[in-house]
Amino acid sequence: MAIETKTEGARTSRLAIGGWMLFDWAAQPLFTVITTFIFGPYLVSRLTEDHAAGQAAWSYTLTISGIIIALLSPVLGSIADATGRRKPWIGGFAIIQILSLAALWFAVPGSSLVFALTMIVLASVAAEFSIVFNDSMMPRLVPPQEAGRISNIAWGLGYLGGMIVLIAVVALLAGNPETGKTALGIEPLFGLDPATGDDARVTGPISALWYLVFILPMFLFTPDQARGLPIRAAVTSGMSELKSTFRELKARPGILRFLVARMVYQDGVNGLLALGGTFAAGMFAWQTLELGIYGIILNVVAIGGCLYASRLDTRLGSKTVVMASLFCLLIATIGIVSTGPGFTLFGLIPLPTADSGGLFGTAAEKAYILYGLLVGVAFGPVQASARSYLARSIAPEEAGRYFGIYALTGRATSFAAPLSVALVTSATGSARAGMAMLVIFLAVGFLAMIRTPYPAYRLQGN
Template identity: 70%
Template sequence: MVNRIDWTGTRPAKASKRGIWGWMLFDWAAQPFFTVVTTFIFGPYFVSRLTEDPVSAQTLWSNTATISSIIIAVLSPILGSIADQSGARKPWIGAFAVVKIASLFGLWCAAPGSPVIYPMIFMILASIAAEFSIVFNDSMMPRLVDRTDVGKLSNTAWGLGYLGGMIVLIAVVALLAGSPESGKTILGIDPLFGLDPHTGEDARITGPISGVWYLIFILPMFFFTPDAKRGLPFVAAVRSGLGEVRNTLGELKQRRGIFRFLIARMIYQDGVNGLLILGGAFAAGMFGWATIEIGIYGIILNVVAIFGCLIAGRLDARMGSKTTVIVSLTMLLIATAGIVSTGPGFTLFGLVALPTADTGSLFGTAAEKAYIGYGLLIGLAFGPVQASSRSYLARSVSLDEAGRYFGIYALSGRATSFMATLIFSIVTYMTDSSRFGMATLVLFLAGGLIILIRTPYPADRA
């Protein structure tokens, strides 16, 4: 029987306010990649403008995410265990930062009509580096604050990340993204740096911008946030870490609560990842939204997400991570069902008819407004379901096993995430409808929720 963890009320490490803020700024630094590159700007550009066939492009974009997910799922537990053996996390984060930043700069070359293989490779490398860095950063969290405060810390950091992503998104939409018709930004000015919207430069620039942003704002974490002491040398850490992976997987048979939580999270995170990767591209394909519309939609969601994380931080502190995740998943289920039930002239699968008239303004049809309404629920729940899942695990493991269990945690978030994008691709291809593909995400969100309801909290109680 595995001994239960008893660290209630203890402070595992003394971290200064600067150290805590340095750690939270990692989310601020990392989020623009997911916001402006993966979801709202470059992803939709890849689908709608890089090739002449949006349906095939959507499948390629989904396949890119699938490849990334498989690699992340296989290697994350190994790297997490190596981190526990080698001790210090910062050198790993620094190494992966080099890969991520270089790959993001490579996206500038993704001009319309150019070979899609290169941006696919750069996206795969950037995604892998980003996720591996998150494994090491997350495993630092339990050392910074008391166990009772990790939920508030996690949600605050996630909200800070959304704020950073929103600022970059606003800058792109207001100053860099020009209308294909007029060439002007939403402010009525020429795009900065002479960017040409007709060649996709306003979307392609999001890669280098996200790379520079990441480089600047991870520095406080390196300077101020305390790291674990150095452990084994690299080769010995790798050898020992590989052994720890086997031990950890075997140990999960005894730690049934943690095992159940990881299974639940594996399933519902597939749905969450699917919404992140495919949501913006789905809207672009349905309504023909260009960079400006997608960008404003993303800004709306990010504003709501910031408040969602702040509210969830208080809810997590008072009612616990499990309740926060359950509430968030329920909201995501409602929102996803609403999105796939909406089309030109209708919502709720045709039970509610909508006017088809287009006012000519942004989001000029009633269906677009309904889509945004469902998107607000996603914005409120998207951050908390991930941030409180992170604190759920942090409350359930000890400090010396945080690296390997956050590696398994990353595995649970990616082990079958290729299934969500793969099933989307298959269903979209077979039906020639991305709406049916998006509908499959409901299965992942609902399945994970059902298992989570029966999982103990904290998970080490079983």
């Protein structure tokens, strides 16, 4: 069965849409095992002097990445509209991403922190630019009424891919520092030694290989737009179109309000995803095994959240899904920053400090995981339904520049959240106080979304 794309008058095959959806599957391990659960916490805990300094360095790195992405994403999106084709751009950035991720294997304890952080910046920037071009293909592949369902399912596939890589790491590669055994009770494959960070560093090459293999269906089966202007003319045309788009936004208040709201709340979402694992690693001294299992739990919940949201988006609209997800993230973040050894909710609920042994042996760790489940339910739908909101509201021929601006609003102030966390952490010496800054971004974004209208189907007015 094929899905008819109304704007094109052609039929887009399931194979073509499946190839497009597999991009999320290919890209997700970078965010799951590198940024959030494995390599990021390893960098903070093993390549820096102390947890607070490590969290600050990691936050400054995210700030640099965010600034680069914010400045260049709209420009590249507009140029892509003019050149027409998206795949050459995705292929070029894939080379940068794959090489940078593979190089993380050399980030051994005692090696240059600057080198590791530089590779993270390159991989993150290349990944985000590729996402702009991939997302901008959606309006030509999917009719507006299907955008929410397809977007959420694709996001769920991404989490499934990330979870599979996480399972492979904790079951086959990550040894417990005390026993030397993996979660399956076996010796780590390939003789990986947790004492030298092998189990964390190997996630770089694994993510690179995963991305290389699973972006191929998109290149093979998903149709690209017809070739447009030559690159030199496209740069001139794209810059002109970008200026026109910013002026045009004044006449499209629905989209403008949505982009402003997203600019604020996405800062909090990005900060929570990037720093949640490092915060837990510092507070509970979780190692690769604990962080990996925690990540698997969250990804299982995230897959279910995306699948359920794919139906809700169709029935209730993108705005409802985004707001419900933001509410869950707000409650979860308050719970996370209010939890420590022996307490939760800032001490209103005392918890026993006894360790029952095994993984997550203290009551505080169990409470942290409970709050993490709320994060898992919400952080996929809040992003997937935002993507479908925009896809429903624009025409295919303007998708590149609008998804470029979409990336801009997701990153324009993205330095603000990690920078706030870094500055407060550095000033107070408290990672908890720094993480509390994320509550502000989520709360303000939630309030801004209240006045944002539901998206109109594209070409019906905005």
